[in-house]
Amino acid sequence: MPTRQVDVAILGAGTAGLSAYRAARMHTERVLLVDPGPLGTTCARVGCMPSKLLIAAADVAHEARHAARFGIAVSEVRVDGERVMARVKSERDRFVGFVLEGMRDIEPQHLLVGRARFTAPRVLQVEGPGPDVRIQAERIVIATGSRPDAPAAWRAALGERLIVNDDVFEWQTLPRSVAVVGSGVIGLELAQALHRLGVRVRLIGRSRFVGPLTDPALALVAARAFEAALPIEREAELIDVRRAGDEVLLHWRTSAGEQRERFDFLLAATGRRPNVDALGLEHSGLTLDSNGVPLHDTQSAQVAGVPVFIAGDATDERPLLHEAADAGHIAGDNAGRFPAVVRQRRRTPLAIVFSEPQIALAGQTHRELGAAGVAFATGRASFENQGRSRVIGRNVGALHVYAERKTRRLLGAEMVGPAAEHLGHLLAWSIGRGDTVDDVLAQPFYHPVIEEGLRTALRDLRGALDHDPPCDECRPGE
Incomplete structure (x- = not known):
């Protein structure tokens, strides 16, 4: 197996990884960016950009339906699901293209396509389309991102009728009905957008509130506003999730009683999981928290005093693009300048x-x-x-x-x-x-x-x- 020796190996070519790469190159040219592909950031492919495209279409449909309050008569509002999704995917692909175009500045010898895992502290094995490669890195940046999480039992019971937010943006047209389980940010945005586009939707959440607000009085205002805007079941307990032919049968309980309803799909918006479980961290010598994420300092991105750094969604902290970019820069800069690590002030949340x-x-x-x-x-x-x-x-x-x-x-x-x-x-x-x-x-x-x-x-x-x-x-x- 061939061996490459580098000063800085960066695992992941998403927003955090690309930011780390640019920062590390200010200190050394012996940098290697490792990513399994497909290249392109989570935001551009399946996150903030395609979701906002779907929301934009939904907002137009909603405003047209409610134009009468301004004295404007709109005779008919017809949502063409195929055209809606065609625009979402077309514009999404443009945004991904911009990201890929920006990656052309990466020197070919600095990019390796494949999956990396630790085999020993500061030693990686990369398995890809070509021969496996061993990487000996003086410093390592973990920027492997995250992925949607869904209960394994639901996957076993529902098969392709269980989807996550990534799957929505591959639809050819809009479905007739979707149950969205999870009333956090992703669940709320997608449930409301689909509802406004004419899809029969029910948003089901365990919490008393909807979205990320922490002020109890304000969260109650929000919950009432969203209950008036779309079908929501708050403080709901799922009793049974099963497949019935080409449909999903949900059975849940709230303070108002039990209810059953059928849907074309169940969209699991139950959180995201850091992509660290396949990195072989048991061989890394790093100290991990209860979720398997390396313990680290948020202002330096450094892991427990060793020459390893972590940034972006892999930290399981602030899953936002601008935060990933900032944290990636800090990680890459400190990896490049190590051992002269600098704790940097983070921006206002x-x-x-x-x-x-x-x-x-x-x-x-x-x-x-x-x-x-x-x-x-x-x-x-x-x-x-x-x-x-x-x-x-x-x-x-x-x-x-x-x-x-x-x-x-x-x-x-x-x-x-x-x-x-x-x-x-x-x-x-x-x-x-x-x-x-x-x-x-x-x-x-x-x-x-x-x-x-x-x-x-x-x-x-x-x-x-x-x-x-x-x-x-x-x-x-x-």
């Missing part, structure tokens, strides 16, 4: 859900502030009677903004409502700069815009900071 109403979380969440024991105040605003939101007919949801009582600095925000993708950015930038509530209120707010809802929340927050005395009730869980 920002997460967005492209549902309707949208959801955004910026900075520290309500749950994180509570767990840290931070004394904070909350400013609140509703979008129900907010001017611009009513003008455009999207007056649903609310915004909560959190600030530290002692310093008045903005710490975080959670919201469900219109234009959350934009408000979330504004808040994340302000939090990252260390702005106080007074700093942000000193900025201009045009009229009429949705951002005026943010001003309302900030004024409420200023009042809480000025007049409410610190007390136990104002601390975590306020």
Whole structure:
């Protein structure tokens, strides 16, 4: 078996891996990028881009059906499932093409197609289309991404009638009905999009809430908004999942009683699993957590003091493209400069859900502030009677903004409502700069815009900071 010796071996050519590769090359040319293929990032192939294409079609159909509220008569709305999916796949392939075009800058000797696994600390065996290759690497970056997870029992019972989100974007047309199990981000986005495109959908979740919000009061607002927007079963217990011919038969229980329903497919949106279980980590000498992921420092990406680094979805932490890119850069930079490892400041957390109403979380969440024991105040605003939101007919949801009582600095925000993708950015930038509530209120707010809802929340927050005395009730869980 031929052996290659490199300074840095990077496992995975997704967003994190490509970012790590570029950073490592700033320090050494003895870099090897290993990926089993197909090349192209999760975001472009089966993640953020194709899902947003499906959501865009769904939003157009929804607006057309509800044009009458503006006095606009639309005689018929007909969804052509084949054309919808053809556009999704065509545009998806364009985005993948852009990624592949960017990879042309990778030197041929720097890319090896195959599956890598550890055979000893810092020794890898790569099995690919060609002969197996042994890699001896001075440093290693694990950036192998993640994959959708679904219970094995469901796979055995349902066969091809069980799908994950990756499978949706290979459909030739839209199905008649889908049960979506899992009420997190992926389940919510896809369930609502399919529902708006005319597919009979039921979203089934174990949680009391829907989506990623952690502020209990706000999460309740969101749950009620989404219950009005699509069929949802919250706090549901699945009793039986079985196949009945070409259909899936689901049996579940909620506080309202038991229910059975048939669907063409069951879409499992039950989370993602880091792609580390096939890496032979038992031979790596690394210390693993309870999920089999190497223990590491999030600000240096280094694994327990050894010359191994981990980044992106493989860490099972923040499965977002911009986070993967940032973490990949940190991992690649430190792998390239090792042993002069640098702990780097991570950007302000920002997460967005492209549902309707949208959801955004910026900075520290309500749950994180509570767990840290931070004394904070909350400013609140509703979008129900907010001017611009009513003008455009999207007056649903609310915004909560959190600030530290002692310093008045903005710490975080959670919201469900219109234009959350934009408000979330504004808040994340302000939090990252260390702005106080007074700093942000000193900025201009045009009229009429949705951002005026943010001003309302900030004024409420200023009042809480000025007049409410610190007390136990104002601390975590306020």
